[in-house]
Amino acid sequence: MNHDPHTDASSTPSPSSKKKSPKRFLKLLLLIPLAAVVMVALIMLRFKLDGNIDYDVSTQGVEVPAFSAVEIDFTHVYKPETSIQVVGGAAFDLDHAGGEELFLGGGQGQDDHIFRLVDGGFVDITQTTGYEKTTDEATLGVVSLDVDGNGFDDLIVTTSTAIWLYRNTNGTFTGAKLDAPVPSDTTPLSVAVADVNGDGHFDMFMAGYIRKELVEGLNIFNQEGYGGSSLLLINNGDDTFTDGTQAAGLTYKHNTFQGVFSDVDCDGAIDLVVAHDTGQVRTWRNQGDGTFVNTSNPNSDFYSYPMGIAMSDYDNNGKPDFFFSNTGTTAPAFMAKGDLRDDQTYYPKWMMFRNDGDFAFTDVGQEAKVADYEFGWGPVFEDFNLDGRPDLVVSENFVGLPPYKLEFLRLPCRFLIQNTQGEFAEVGAQAGVVNKRFSISPVTADFNGDGAPDLVHVNLDGKSMAFLSAAPTAGFVKVKLPNTVASVGASLKATLSDGRTLSRVFVKGEGLCSDSTPIITLGTGDAQVTELEVSFLGHAPRLLGAVAMCTTVVVDAPEAQ
Secondary structure: OOOOHHHHHHHOOOHHHHHHHHHHHHHHHHHHHHHHHHHHHHHHHHHHHHOOOOOOOOOOOOOOOOEEEEEEEEEEOOOOOOOOOOOOEEEEOOOOOOOOEEEEOOOOOOOOEEEEEEOOEEEEOHHHHOOOOOOOOOEEEEEEEOOOOOOOOEEEEEEOOOEEEEEEEOOEEEEEEOEOOOOOOEEEEEEEEEOOOOOOOOEEEEEEEEOHHHOOOOOOOOOOOOOOEOEEEEEOOOOEEEEOHHHHOOOOEOOEEEEEEEOOOOOOOOEEEEEEOOEOEEEEEEOOOOOEEEEOOOOOOEEEOOOOEEEEOOOOOOOOEEEEOOOOOOOOHHHHOOOOOOOOEEOOOOEEEEEEEOOEEEEOOOOOOOOOOOOEEEEEEEOOOOOOOOEEEEEEOOOOOHHHHOHHHOOOOEEEEEOOOOOEEEOHHHHOOOOOOOEEEEEEEOOOOOOOOEEEEEEOOEEEEEEEEOOOOOEEEEEEOOOOHHHOOOEEEEEEOOOOEEEEEOOOOOEOOOEOOOOEEEEEEOOOEEEEEEEOOOOOOEEEEEEOOOEEEEOOOOOOO
16 A cells, blocks of 8 residues: 555644644633733723823913812613613702702603702702602703793703693792604704794794614714704794794704704894704804704814804803814714715814804814813803803713723813913813713802802713802802893893903803703903993893992893884
8 A cells, every 4th residue: 555645744733733733722812811901901091091181271360260069969860771861950040039949850760850059968859849750751951941921930841752841830830741743753852942933932943863762873974864853843822832944944854962042143133053963063044034044164064973062252252152062082083983975074073163253153172272172962151260251161971981881981071261362271170170970961050159150060870960169259240131032142241340341142051951040140350340231132232331249130021022
């Protein structure tokens, strides 16, 4: 029998190869957990470094306010399998007793709650108010508004499928679901309110998001027909509503987080600014006849996640400016871009739209040192140190990110004060305002009555946190306009004894699904207010003269025209 050495050599392993194979296999097995450990470490490092601040902003000559943290004894229960990842909170005046109360929405199967600050802590007073949540759906958004002009703040509340109105009579609520045409595939995430047609009744822009059970993903930009329907709901005069979206030229279908009404171009007609999810900022100009046209803005040629809206005249030039949160540096571009095409530009930075007049805007995010931050939710402008320059606070932390299960990897929620150059410095740790919970929106009000604004982070998963100001050293004047639709679009102008001019706007629903105090605080530093001017939409300016320091001016509603 012939012997073929080549055949034998190829078919029969050598003794040495038999010994090496198991060792190689064992080495490979050992490398797998090592690689996993390295991968986890790299992910943790990336998220830890994500909180680094890219800006060096001077705070010379600017006072950093001080706050004390107070935990609110209410744990919101978020159920991701059935609810959209938002929750509403609001500051409002329940009973005209000299302070403001706090509303916090409950999750699915969980009651909403109302709190009052008593002796330094927030006390649950829900049972004394008559407020009763009659649905098991999660509460998503809330706006306070005196809808009937009786002087008491009512609450407009959105849940997963409906909009509710809680009427307030002498501090007692009675609730009912509003007769409003909400599409079956849409969740009414939040509402913005204004008197769009000038009949004296509140109308609503309902920001629509796709129903939770129909969600196909979180980064869908281009899928035709995907998303919720946002509606312009016109009040019929009896708090039933007709869909006026098409007649107003506002028809579109896209997931939307938030809208804000304001007289953007100061022409006497109420305009609308909207933040899409997986889309763009939309700036809708009222053409004066109740119809709106979509105008271009710095985000029109890009694609982003503009979730929350802050509005104020941050540079005191008499025109409202806008800030928009975004995914920032947290979400890797290759994941966040979703189905965007190569010819579509993804822009993740925070945006600050300076209002240049006539519906022209400039994104000054880099100039103001606010562009390069992380994933943000609701933002709010407020003058926390009472120096006359609006500051900015932004909610952070996405409950759906696995690394955020570890608290030390979460973001602090940004607290930024504006310096004399119009730049914003992050001073949260120094001010004592750090919230490493899952905040959806800030809510501001002077809960402790010391004259300076306080802050609440409305947290989605866990207890909400309040940050109460220390006694302010700077001067201020508070202006209390009626919390009605007549005030939406109103503006203030204060002339100070040192030559400065301050400008503010009345806003409802600033942030994300939440609503801060309707009382406007004008920080004056060491100066006096020598002239205060109030302008309601469609009315001549009202001159109120000089105002004493550290007082509240109550302004009556304008007479109907």
